Amino acid sequence: MKASAIVYTSATGFTARYAALLGEKTGLRVYPLDRAVKELDRGADVLYLGWLCAGSIKGLSPAARRFEVKAVCAVGMAPPDPAYVAKLQRPEKLWQTPLFYLRGGYRPEGLRGIYRPMMAVMAKAVAKVPAGTPEEKAMQAAFRQGGDWVSEQALHPVLNWLEA
Ligand SMILES: Cc1cc2nc3c(=O)[nH]c(=O)nc-3n(C[C@H](O)[C@H](O)[C@H](O)COP(=O)(O)O)c2cc1C
Structure with a gap:
C-alpha cells in the first residue's frame, strides 16, 4: 500500500463518502484533516482528498x-x-504527485458561511447561459436541484494506484 492513511476535507459530505469508501476497500484508517493533525504522526504517508473550491x-x-x-484526489461537481484537472492549483512540491479527479455532487442546502453566497452567484x-448540449442542461439542473455523482467505479484508478 502506497499510503498509510486517508485524510480528507469535506464541506457537504461527498468527499467524506469517497474517503469512507476508500477506507472500506483498503482497510486504511480515514481521518478528517482536523483530526489527522491531532492523531497522525507528522510526516505520515497519506492519500489526501479535498473538495474543489474555485x-x-x-x-x-x-x-x-x-x-x-x-497522491491527491480532487472532488468537484464538474464532469x-x-x-x-491539469489546471488545478497545487503546492509546487506536489506538481509531480499523482492527482485523481472524482466527481462528487452538489448539495446547496448543506453549504455554510461564505460558500452559500459564492455558489448562489455561480448558479x-x-x-x-443558454444550454445547448445535454451535458450543459444537466449542469444547469444540478445547480438548481443539486446532484450526486459519487460512484465506486470512479475509485478504480485510485485503488489501482494505492495497491500497485
Ligand atoms: C464555493 C464553491 C466553489 C466551488 N468550486 C468548484 C470548482 O471550481 N470546480 C468544481 O468542479 N466544483 C466546484 N464546487 C463544487 C464542489 O466541489 C462539489 O460540490 C463537491 O462535491 C463538494 O464536496 P464536499 O461535499 O465534500 O464538500 C464548488 C462548490 C462551492 C460551494
Whole structure:
C-alpha cells in the first residue's frame, strides 16, 4: 500500500463518502484533516482528498505541510475532464504527485458561511447561459436541484494506484 492513511476535507459530505469508501476497500484508517493533525504522526504517508473550491483543492496546502502527501484526489461537481484537472492549483512540491479527479455532487442546502453566497452567484451565472448540449442542461439542473455523482467505479484508478 502506497499510503498509510486517508485524510480528507469535506464541506457537504461527498468527499467524506469517497474517503469512507476508500477506507472500506483498503482497510486504511480515514481521518478528517482536523483530526489527522491531532492523531497522525507528522510526516505520515497519506492519500489526501479535498473538495474543489474555485479551482483549488481545499485543505491540500496545510495537509502537505504536515504530512507526506503521496497522491491527491480532487472532488468537484464538474464532469471529469483531464484538461481541467491539469489546471488545478497545487503546492509546487506536489506538481509531480499523482492527482485523481472524482466527481462528487452538489448539495446547496448543506453549504455554510461564505460558500452559500459564492455558489448562489455561480448558479445565477450558469442559469443565464443558454444550454445547448445535454451535458450543459444537466449542469444547469444540478445547480438548481443539486446532484450526486459519487460512484465506486470512479475509485478504480485510485485503488489501482494505492495497491500497485
Ligand atoms: C464555493 C464553491 C466553489 C466551488 N468550486 C468548484 C470548482 O471550481 N470546480 C468544481 O468542479 N466544483 C466546484 N464546487 C463544487 C464542489 O466541489 C462539489 O460540490 C463537491 O462535491 C463538494 O464536496 P464536499 O461535499 O465534500 O464538500 C464548488 C462548490 C462551492 C460551494
